[in-house]
Amino acid sequence: xxxxxxxxxxxxxxxxxxxxxxxxxxxxxxxxxxxxxxxxxxxxxxxxxxxxxxxxxxxxxxxxxxxxxxxxxxxxxxxxxxxxxxxxxxxxxxxxxxxxxxxxxxxxxxxxxxxxxxxxxxxxxxxxxxxxxxxxxxxxxxxxxxxxxxxxxxxxxxxxxxxxxxxxxxxxxxxxxxxxxxxxxxxxxxxxxxxxxxxxxxxxxxxxxxxxxxxxxxxxxxxxxxxxxxxxxxxxxxxxxxxxxxxxxxxxxxxxxxxxxxxxxxxxxxxxxxxxxxxxxxxxxxxxxxxxxxxxxxxxxxxxxxxxxxxxxxxxxxxxxxxxxxxxxxxxxxxxxxxxxxxxxxxxxxxxxxxxxxxxxxxxxxxxxxxxxxxxxxxxxxxxxxxxxxxxxxxxxxxxxxxxxxxxxxxxxxxxxxxxxxxxxxxxxxxxxxxxxxxxxxxxxxxxxxxxxxxxxxxxxxxxxxxx
DNA sequence: TGAAATGTTGGGGCG
DNA sequence: ACGCCCCAACATTTC
Numbered sequence: 356x357x358x359x360x361x362x363x364x365x366x367x368x369x370x371x372x373x374x375x376x377x378x379x380x381x382x383x384x385x386x387x388x389x390x391x392x393x394x395x396x397x398x399x400x401x402x403x404x405x406x407x408x409x410x411x412x413x414x415x416x417x418x419x420x421x422x423x424x425x426x427x428x429x430x431x432x433x434x435x436x437x438x439x440x441x442x443x444x445x446x447x448x449x450x451x452x453x454x455x456x457x458x459x460x461x462x463x464x465x466x467x468x469x470x471x472x473x474x475x476x477x478x479x480x481x482x483x484x485x486x487x488x489x490x491x492x493x494x495x496x497x498x499x500x501x502x503x504x505x506x507x508x509x510x511x512x513x514x515x516x517x518x519x520x521x522x523x524x525x526x527x528x529x530x531x532x533x534x535x536x537x538x539x540x541x542x543x544x545x546x547x548x549x550x551x552x553x554x555x556x557x558x559x560x561x562x563x564x565x566x567x568x569x570x571x572x573x574x575x576x577x578x579x580x581x582x583x584x585x586x587x588x589x590x591x592x593x594x595x596x597x598x599x600x601x602x603x604x605x606x607x608x609x610x611x612x613x614x615x616x617x618x619x620x621x622x623x624x625x626x627x628x629x630x631x632x633x634x635x636x637x638x639x640x641x642x643x644x645x646x647x648x649x650x651x652x653x654x655x656x657x658x659x660x661x662x663x664x665x666x667x668x669x670x671x672x673x674x675x676x677x678x679x680x681x682x683x684x685x686x687x688x689x690x691x692x693x694x695x696x697x698x699x700x701x702x703x704x705x706x707x708x709x710x711x712x713x714x715x716x717x718x719x720x721x722x723x724x725x726x727x728x729x730x731x732x733x734x735x736x737x738x739x740x741x742x743x744x745x746x747x748x749x750x751x752x753x754x755x756x757x758x759x760x761x762x763x764x765x766x767x768x769x770x771x772x773x774x775x776x777x778x779x780x781x782x783x784x785x786x787x788x789x790x791x792x793x794x795x796x797x798x799x800x801x802x803x804x805x806x807x808x809x810x811x812x813x814x815x816x817x818x819x820x821x822x823x
Numbered sequence: 824t825g826a827a828a829t830g831t832t833g834g835g836g837c838g
Numbered sequence: 839a840c841g842c843c844c845c846a847a848c849a850t851t852t853c
Binding site: 818 | 852853
């Protein structure tokens with residue numbers, strides 16, 4: 356019996372779970388037979404340029420940890436799996452579930468195809484702490500407010516991580532190299548991103564550094580983008596190089612960190628909430644969660660959008676954030692809120708444009724989290740920021756980058772500007788600008804909009820949708 | 824996970 | 839000593 360089990364070939368289909376440890380589907384696959392590890396790059400699922408760059412390296416790391424046994428394919432997932440199962444007597448297909456509408460649609464088709472053709476397909480939860488259907492209100496409808504969602508969800512302790520299994524590999528089927536997926540861009544704009552370590556091992560190192568150095572002051576420190584107090588685990592979580600369960604339990608072990616721990620765990624809770632929203636509202640990535648926003652008078656000033664994308668709005672904290680995004684593929688969360696508020700409220704540009712730009716530029720671009728973040732800041736989401744919450748980029752800079760370290764790092768053209776004028780360069784006297792080598796309008800822009808005037812405009816625009 | 828406008832209080836300067 | 843004004847500091851309301 357054991358022998359016949361061992362001789363079975365089963366597929367483990369990697370998607371956004373590019374790790375060996377705490378991988379429930381992989382564990383079960385390994386118990387059932389010889390494992391053919393498969394990754395399919397399916398062009399139906401469009402990912403941004405920064406994500407492609409990350410995925411390229413992540414697949415290389417995964418292939419290394421599989422001793423070169425990763426089978427890479429390009430094409431429609433169902434067709435590829437059908438092709439493999441013609442060449443192999445595949446008895447089972449294992450994978451970990453994804454919760455995006457298109458994925459669910461496709462996985463359902465694949466599952467029913469194979470189950471009716473004698474190949475069992477079996478899926479697991481490898482990327483969420485709680486299944487969306489486990490956290491519902493008493494009337495069995497999904498939560499629309501974060502706090503009760505999280506309180507209810509956290510009644511159940513998340514599953515403990517499992518060890519990486521011993522794998523017996525099936526004979527290799529695809530000899531396609533990661534390079535052949537052409538995930539790297541022709542123009543190497545990713546130089547600034549190469550300080551990221553990528554892959555499962557790097558993910559655990561990042562987690563360890565955070566637990567040792569960042570989390571002790573997480574609650575306050577996470578607001579200061581120049582400080583290394585945030586986990587920066589988002590890209591690893593997105594690609595599944597580490598599981599939320601591994602993060603949750605490793606963090607929870609540090610009881611000494613008190614409310615800093617609770618605050619951090621709550622952030623994992625927001626990730627769960629975002630996934631639940633996308634699961635139950637499949638158009639969450641493109642339609643206003645609150646329908647009363649459908650007639651909102653968005654503007655469409657292409658020059659404003661371009662200035663925002665390029666970090667040339669004239670507001671240093673906004674521009675520093677957008678430059679961090681462009682050069683590193685990441686942006687500190689405090690700054691994401693500031694630049695988001697500025698785009699949506701001060702420039703009155705539709706949140707879609709912000710979401711699309713982030714999608715292309717972020718190494719942690721994630722459909723659920725990105726959509727939830729933009730709907731939140733625009734005020735049209737679930738449990739969203741109220742319409743009147745408009746971040747003042749000058750005050751936010753003064754409060755959360757008090758030494759100007761973050762601004763100077765990402766806006767080197769302002770590096771010589773004294774702190775007094777660093778948040779408001781347009782107020783600096785000529786002689787100060789001159790001695791700082793700044794020519795406003797030339798090597799650093801004047802503000803593209805007046806904050807106070809644009810704030811008032813936003814309030815009157817939002818008045819058209821506010822609840823009376 | 825906001826900021827501005829408006830209201831209140833109390834100490835100090837001053838006639 | 840007293841009343842008045844000013845205004846900073848803080849609190850509350852409003853957007």
